[in-house]
Amino acid sequence: MRSIVFLTMALAFARADAQTMTASDVEAFLDGVLPLQLQREDIAGAAVVVVKDGKILFSKGYGYADVAQRKPATADATLFRPGSISKLFTWTSIMQLVEQKKLDLDRDVNEYIDFKIPATYPQPITLRNIMTHTPGFEEAIKDLFVAEPKDLKPLGEYLKASLPERVFPPGTTPAYSNYATALAGYILQRVSGESYEDYVERHILQPLGMARTTFRQPLPEALRPMMSNGYQVASKPAKPFEVVQGWPAGSSSTTATDMARFMIAHLQDGQYDAVRILQPETARLMHSAQFVAVPPLNSMALGFYEETRNGQRIIGHGGDTVCFHSDLHLIPAAGVGFFISYNSAGKGEISPRSAVWEKFLDRYFPYRTPEATPPADAARDAQEVSGSYQVSRRPQTSILSFISAASVTSVSVNSDGTISTGDRQLSGQPKHFREVAPLVFRQENGQDRVAFRKDSSGRMIMGVDFPFMVFEKTPWYESGPFNKAIIFGTLGVLVLIVVLWPVGAIVRWHYARPLKLAPGDGRIRWLVRLACLAMVAFALAWVSLLASLGDPGKLTDARDPLFRMIQIVGWLGVIVGIAALYDGWRALRDSERWWWSRVSAIGVAVAWAGFTWFVYHWHMLRFSLKY
Numbered sequence: 001m002r003s004i005v006f007l008t009m010a011l012a013f014a015r016a017d018a019q020t021m022t023a024s025d026v027e028a029f030l031d032g033v034l035p036l037q038l039q040r041e042d043i044a045g046a047a048v049v050v051v052k053d054g055k056i057l058f059s060k061g062y063g064y065a066d067v068a069q070r071k072p073a074t075a076d077a078t079l080f081r082p083g084s085i086s087k088l089f090t091w092t093s094i095m096q097l098v099e100q101k102k103l104d105l106d107r108d109v110n111e112y113i114d115f116k117i118p119a120t121y122p123q124p125i126t127l128r129n130i131m132t133h134t135p136g137f138e139e140a141i142k143d144l145f146v147a148e149p150k151d152l153k154p155l156g157e158y159l160k161a162s163l164p165e166r167v168f169p170p171g172t173t174p175a176y177s178n179y180a181t182a183l184a185g186y187i188l189q190r191v192s193g194e195s196y197e198d199y200v201e202r203h204i205l206q207p208l209g210m211a212r213t214t215f216r217q218p219l220p221e222a223l224r225p226m227m228s229n230g231y232q233v234a235s236k237p238a239k240p241f242e243v244v245q246g247w248p249a250g251s252s253s254t255t256a257t258d259m260a261r262f263m264i265a266h267l268q269d270g271q272y273d274a275v276r277i278l279q280p281e282t283a284r285l286m287h288s289a290q291f292v293a294v295p296p297l298n299s300m301a302l303g304f305y306e307e308t309r310n311g312q313r314i315i316g317h318g319g320d321t322v323c324f325h326s327d328l329h330l331i332p333a334a335g336v337g338f339f340i341s342y343n344s345a346g347k348g349e350i351s352p353r354s355a356v357w358e359k360f361l362d363r364y365f366p367y368r369t370p371e372a373t374p375p376a377d378a379a380r381d382a383q384e385v386s387g388s389y390q391v392s393r394r395p396q397t398s399i400l401s402f403i404s405a406a407s408v409t410s411v412s413v414n415s416d417g418t419i420s421t422g423d424r425q426l427s428g429q430p431k432h433f434r435e436v437a438p439l440v441f442r443q444e445n446g447q448d449r450v451a452f453r454k455d456s457s458g459r460m461i462m463g464v465d466f467p468f469m470v471f472e473k474t475p476w477y478e479s480g481p482f483n484k485a486i487i488f489g490t491l492g493v494l495v496l497i498v499v500l501w502p503v504g505a506i507v508r509w510h511y512a513r514p515l516k517l518a519p520g521d522g523r524i525r526w527l528v529r530l531a532c533l534a535m536v537a538f539a540l541a542w543v544s545l546l547a548s549l550g551d552p553g554k555l556t557d558a559r560d561p562l563f564r565m566i567q568i569v570g571w572l573g574v575i576v577g578i579a580a581l582y583d584g585w586r587a588l589r590d591s592e593r594w595w596w597s598r599v600s601a602i603g604v605a606v607a608w609a610g611f612t613w614f615v616y617h618w619h620m621l622r623f624s625l626k627y
Helices: 002-015 023-041 083-099 127-131 155-161 178-192 196-208 221-226 256-267 280-287 352-364 378-385 480-510 519-550 557-576 578-589 595-617
Strands: 045-052 055-066 315-320 325-331 336-342 387-391 409-413 433-437 440-443 449-454 460-464 470-473
Touching: 023 045, 023 055, 023 352, 045 256, 055 256, 083 127, 083 178, 083 196, 083 256, 083 280, 083 315, 083 325, 127 178, 155 178, 178 196, 196 256, 256 325, 256 336, 325 352, 336 352, 378 409, 378 433, 378 460, 387 460, 480 519, 480 595, 519 557, 519 578, 519 595, 557 578, 557 595, 578 595
Parallel strands: none
Antiparallel strands: 045 055, 045 336, 315 325, 325 336, 387 409, 387 470, 433 440, 440 449, 449 460, 460 470
16 A cells, blocks of 8 residues: 555656646656556556657657566567557558548448348448447457467458357447457458558558558567567566457557657648648548447547547547557647557556556646536435446357356445445545536546436446446346355355265264165255256356456367366256256155255255356357357
8 A cells, every 4th residue: 555655646746737748847757657657566668658749759668578688678669569559550541441432431341241240230330330339249259369370360260250249239339349340450451452461561550650560460570579578467477479360459569659650640630741641531530529328428439539638638549468558648639649558467456557647647738627516416316326237348148248247337325425336546445426417427536427328228327438338237137246146155055065965974974874865865866966066067167267368369269179068067067956956846845854954955956046047147058159
């Protein structure tokens, strides 16, 4: 806690009156923040660049690109992986073809591809939907990363095999989609006649002079010595180079100074020096608001997030791989761009990039949050919005949909009438939000907002200012408390039965008291124990597999046999467990049965029912292994 307070104090001087944004002042600010932050968060290195009025104002690397070799990170000669910021190159390429009349933002994308997206809804999916992350696909992570470059499939083959289910009507619900972006990259290939990598190089990287940027995997030979290692934390060994199968969504490797050229081009309506990559009207369209999920919160532009803060309209994009974590922010009216990338995930107690960016804004664009009078119905509104919410970006029909049960967001009402959503301040304290307009809540002593509206079915929808996804209020049977009770209650009973089974046998053996059961009862007893073992083994296998989510390169087709084996164990527990249901029914009717036998039989029957409902409702035994 002391170190967090120290970091807060180090950032606090940014709250003074507005400073003139000069190279020396930016350097003093960042030099005072980043070295301490890297040490505090156990991050190996970072690079940052600030552009202003068409030029690089400041650029610098901090920490190490290679901890073991003590190789410093630099802004101009160290490659970082900016993850989903790569999408901005895909969107810029798409807009180049739009202005050439080769693509139409509002045309059914089925007309551009050689496979069919099913007509789940009357409305077709368009490029405008894809660029605003409203195509309506569920989250899909299988094969998004692979272990080695040799494992990469052709882009079209990957897309055809990995097509997610459509779970929202297009143009209605923002649900971030890597798959949809990869699909846009495939459309780019088919319409332009060039591979994705070739197109981006010829039409963006080379014109802008971004010689140290590539989407190629593995890296070109000349760039490999410049690549930073990636780390979970700096105090542990480096991780292998991360290979992105859906490469238009996040495969770039770049330097901070190369990213400066890209930012300047967008800040200047598509032009960098004498080079133009977009016409001014195209760039302005790309940067303009296109979709707002919950007014009055921020909108999506065409590929850019809107992230207005400190009285400034800001557009940008974040990017994450397992190891690298980056942000790009543009303030068009001020001609300012800010890019930062870290080569380590760090401890995860705070968001380092958000902390630096917000204090940068406080320093150069100070802002006082306006006073607001809470509405008369504030107390009632707070109660109405409380409950459990699921994020719109989620697996909904796949075998991983159970993740939604374990990752709900709870909105609770505090004693002072504010609400909390689980978000925390830099100090680690929960953020409190007070209503400032009907169903619009703003952080006390801060700018963050959450807002609510009801959809056409009357369900409450929660929006946040950034990122732009929404959260849907869950029915009671999908709420956090209910599913936690099912999970822990079911597993508690099953584990207890499995543990007491051999213990009971040992005790009976010790006292020479063999268990005497009728032949039919003995068979039922063995079936019940087998079902308990299967259900416990199924749960333990999934707990082990959940660790794979931290290494998405392992979530590939190669894992399918293992998933199928686990499902077979789950089916065994469900089917054989019918004996437990029968035994529980008999225990309810047999008042002369020993009390412990009755209690355990009824408990196992209830646990089987909870297990069966959970795996059925969350599709864990679904035949399809697309996830």
